[in-house]
Amino acid sequence: xxxxxxxxxxxxxxxxxxxxxxxxxxxxxxxxxxxxxxxxxxxxxxxxxxxxxxxxxxxxxxxxxxxxxxxxxxxxxxxxxxxxxxxxxxxxxxxxxxxxxxxxxxxxxxxxxxxxxxxxxxxxxxxxxxxxxxxxxxxxxxxxxxxxxxxxxxxxxxxxxxxxxxxxxxxxxxxxxxxxxxxxxxxxxxxxxxxxxxxxxxxxxxxxxxxxxxxxxxxxxxxxxxxxxxxxxxxxxxxxxxxxxxxxxxxxxxxxxxxxxxxxxxxxxxxxxxxxxxxxxxxxxxxxxxxxxxxxxxxxxxxxxxxxxxxxxxxxxxxxxxxxxxxxxxxxxxxxxxxxxxx
Numbered sequence: 001x002x003x004x005x006x007x008x009x010x011x012x013x014x015x016x017x018x019x020x021x022x023x024x025x026x027x028x029x030x031x032x033x034x035x036x037x038x039x040x041x042x043x044x045x046x047x048x049x050x051x052x053x054x055x056x057x058x059x060x061x062x063x064x065x066x067x068x069x070x071x072x073x074x075x076x077x078x079x080x081x082x083x084x085x086x087x088x089x090x091x092x093x094x095x096x097x098x099x100x101x102x103x104x105x106x107x108x109x110x111x112x113x114x115x116x117x118x119x120x121x122x123x124x125x126x127x128x129x130x131x132x133x134x135x136x137x138x139x140x141x142x143x144x145x146x147x148x149x150x151x152x153x154x155x156x157x158x159x160x161x162x163x164x165x166x167x168x169x170x171x172x173x174x175x176x177x178x179x180x181x182x183x184x185x186x187x188x189x190x191x192x193x194x195x196x197x198x199x200x201x202x203x204x205x206x207x208x209x210x211x212x213x214x215x216x217x218x219x220x221x222x223x224x225x226x227x228x229x230x231x232x233x234x235x236x237x238x239x240x241x242x243x244x245x246x247x248x249x250x251x252x253x254x255x256x257x258x259x260x261x262x263x264x265x266x267x268x269x270x271x272x273x274x275x276x277x278x279x280x281x282x283x284x285x286x287x288x289x290x291x292x293x294x295x296x297x298x299x300x301x302x303x304x305x306x307x308x309x310x311x312x313x314x315x316x317x318x319x320x321x322x323x324x325x326x327x328x329x330x331x332x333x334x335x336x337x338x339x340x341x342x343x
Contacts, residue, residue, distance in 0.1 A: 001103050002029045002065050014099050031061035034081040051334040072332050083330055087113040091327040092295040092304040097277050102148030105273055108294035111329035115220060115271050117158045124218040128226045128237050129167040132181040138278055138286050141226045143187035145275045149224060150191045160192040164214055168198035168240050203243045206266055210243040223272040223298060227305045228280040229341050232317035234272045234298040235260055257317050272298045274305055287340055300326045307333055309340040
């Protein structure tokens with residue numbers, strides 16, 4: 001994405017509030033094609049780029065905009081450059097955040113086949129809300145990331161009155177208190193979307209589960225989880241759609257992995273978007289990873305994230321998954337992988 005002034009035609013690679021020369025808002029200009037105009041092979045590893053060899057390309061689009069790109073694949077000068085979409089329901093898209101997380105999320109969704117919405121679409125967003133902490137701790141989905149997703153949906157034609165941000169607490173702290181502390185309520189209010197405590201929703205008996213009616217009736221459910229090293233955040237986030245007593249009863253009788261295996265196929269209209277720009281390590285301190293992930297499989301999304309971060313310990317929900325078996329779109333694991341976890 002580039003940013004151009006409609007008056008003086010100057011362009012920038014980074015978003016500005018307005019043109020510093022003309023003092024008017026900039027237009028977003030998306031590159032449609034790209035070709036390689038420069039390429040170099042890197043064989044010396046660094047802390048953030050340990051997997052070698054890799055290639056650094058200089059790409060140029062149809063409007064002569066240029067930018068750098070890291071890739072595992074070897075290209076030659078003059079080659080056309082493209083990133084393939086994978087529509088397999090098990091695929092995980094991985095994309096780097098350049099400047100705007102909404103732009104990266106849109107690209108990640110595109111790489112797994114997209115998520116169509118319109119003015120009539122009923123949308124439920126399930127953010128991670130697990131602790132009454134400020135956003136910079138990254139216990140919960142950040143208000144900045146949720147705002148980016150809401151803006152993305154509105155830009156694609158969704159209506160604010162048809163979007164519900166929903167969550168519930170399985171602990172002693174009310175979900176409203178946690179969402180208020182982390183800034184999610186204020187972020188949703190800015191866009192005019194409604195907030196819902198799922199504990200007070202109507203639940204529909206579905207097989208062995210009792211699933212929240214707003215979720216069952218939604219045209220699109222977005223599992224908006226914040227990724228954490230050593231955790232299966234997107235998987236755990238999906239349990240919010242169950243009635244608390246039903247979830248605790250199922251957990252007493254079987255494992256969370258078994259619950260998820262039976263629950264996920266019932267939620268056919270769900271897509272997971274993993275926030276992985278600033279993430280928690282196992283010691284609760286945060287680090288920068290600069291990524292967005294998207295998938296229709298919450299287990300695969302969590303597994304690929306933990307593989308990228310080289311997490312020391314995998315949770316039971318995903319430890320049986322071989323990451324090699326998961327189709328990955330966009331950035332490959334090796335292109336973005338480094339030892340983000342610390343001893």
